[in-house]
Amino acid sequence: MMAAWVKGGATDADAAIEAAAHLFASAKVPVVTGLCADVGALRAAYGLAGVIGASLDPVAAPSLYAELGVLSRTGAMGTTPAEAVGRADLVVVVGNAPWDRPFLQDIAAAKPRRGRAAGSERTILSLGGPSNGQIRHVAYPVEPGGLAVSIAQLRAFAKGHLAGETAYADLARRLVAAHYGVVVYEPGEVGELGVEMLQGLVKDLNDVTRFFALPLADPFQGRALIQVAAWTTGQAPSTGFGRHVPEHDPWRFDGARQVREGEADAALWLSSLPSPRPDWLASLPSVAIVGEGSANATGDTAEIVIAVGVPGESTGGTLWNERRGTLTHSSAAGQPAALTAGAVLDAIRARITAKDSAAC
């Protein structure tokens, strides 16, 4: 059952859409944040942002930009989950975040079947990860300076610029001895500097063996968003349409900064899939489009709240499929919901366009 609220009072979706259109028609510097949704909703969000001159501030930005910044400046040597499972005899897991992902169970449960390492045992190493016993691995502690500094030290040992009988010297020897190594990490946790160093390490190791990076996707559909952003604007997602052309500027279009410095005057939070609610959402007139049944589907989440179908659960939608490393369609599990996030965003846009036409 769909639900909508305006200023805390329950109403129908049509009234909430009208109120949202009224809000964004008069906003001068609106922000579209979250962007944790299916491809159809993301496309509709771009369409609406273009009409109202909004900027886009994805929740996945820290992870996306940690990877993209390095990719655009130095390049990257990556592999796919399927190749890693099929070929790797050595897997290095960096940080804590990957240990919560199903992929780690997949790769720990299998042995290399293809390529140079076929038939050999698979060794899993952890750099700065949790010391749980669920997956058998060899753990190496992180340096006091954090992951990025630890990766730099490991790279210095692997290059032969540092020497000695230390834990990292041992880890470096293991990397060099691998037939097909894969380093698994979550870019947002490692950070841009650390990712660049890690990619440098991978390139260095390819002088002597085969080694690849496998950055895991953020859990907020950032990889779907980046593809929509690329085919829509030719740019990465933190883009603004205030001057009617897409401008890319991750600092300027950081929604939290815009709100903190009093620049934004309205916000749309798109989160038909679960994502953390911005803590600043209540500080300005805002619209929340959230998944039905979620904890945020209540009247006090934002000034205007519209509950919509959850992609892959109560409505169909195209989502990032981490296991396959591509976009795939996920059907509704049961009776499809009546309203989707994409339809709501298109309806808001249509109302604003109609208002503009009437005003001419």
Add this chain to the structure above:
Amino acid sequence: MSTLTLRQEPPERLDLLNINPLSLGGLSEAEAAKLPVGTSRRGLTLGDCFTIRLDGSDTLTIEGGSSRLDRVGASLDGGTIRVEGDVGQRLGAGMAGGTLTVTGSAGPYSGSGASGGTITIEGDAGDHAGGAVYSAKAGLDGATLVIRGRAGDHLGDRMRRGMLLVGEAGAYAGARMIAGTIAATRVGDHPGYGMRRGTILAGATGALSPTFVETGTHDLVFLRLLARSLRALSPAHADLAAGALKRYSGDLATLSKGELWVAAG
């Protein structure tokens, strides 16, 4: 001297990329007033925000700064701009020549990609001063950037050429440096992280990365030349270069051709 006087705090960020002595030189005040500077649907023009007085000279003064004035002096290749107050991000970005002075503080990415001229910030600078913007190959690229106050983190990130002189700087100063010189009375943790070449001179540092190794104290002609070149910009920094220094080599994770000079004792 031409003058732009900010009437009040602008309601949004303004982009002053196209506002410099050269671009204003051939315009009447009425024509200049129509130049777009807004970044939202408001469509603000220069005349909406500033009182304009032009005399065709190569000196422009902006009276009444704001942290919302972005790209002041960006792509400047001659003449002088003086801002009496604060500015926003990307001060002097891509600048090729001329003189740019800010009496207040600047936002992030000051001097990013600047290849010539002199930028002086008399107050503080935000993060990434002299650092590369997203996806850019290089930060400061030949210009001179002087920050009298304190700079944030990532000072001179991916700096390629030029001189960056600062009072104090935050963490990761000189990270991923390609070349060039940074002089600071103090830098934060992990200076020179991932640097390939270049020189960092610091009175004191935070935690050093384990990929920097001390190579002793040296009395090099280079240091005397560095002290001489710093003297005109800042006697305190010149004295630092002329004093006893410990040398660290790094970053050993990369080319290892960078050097970090830290005051001894």
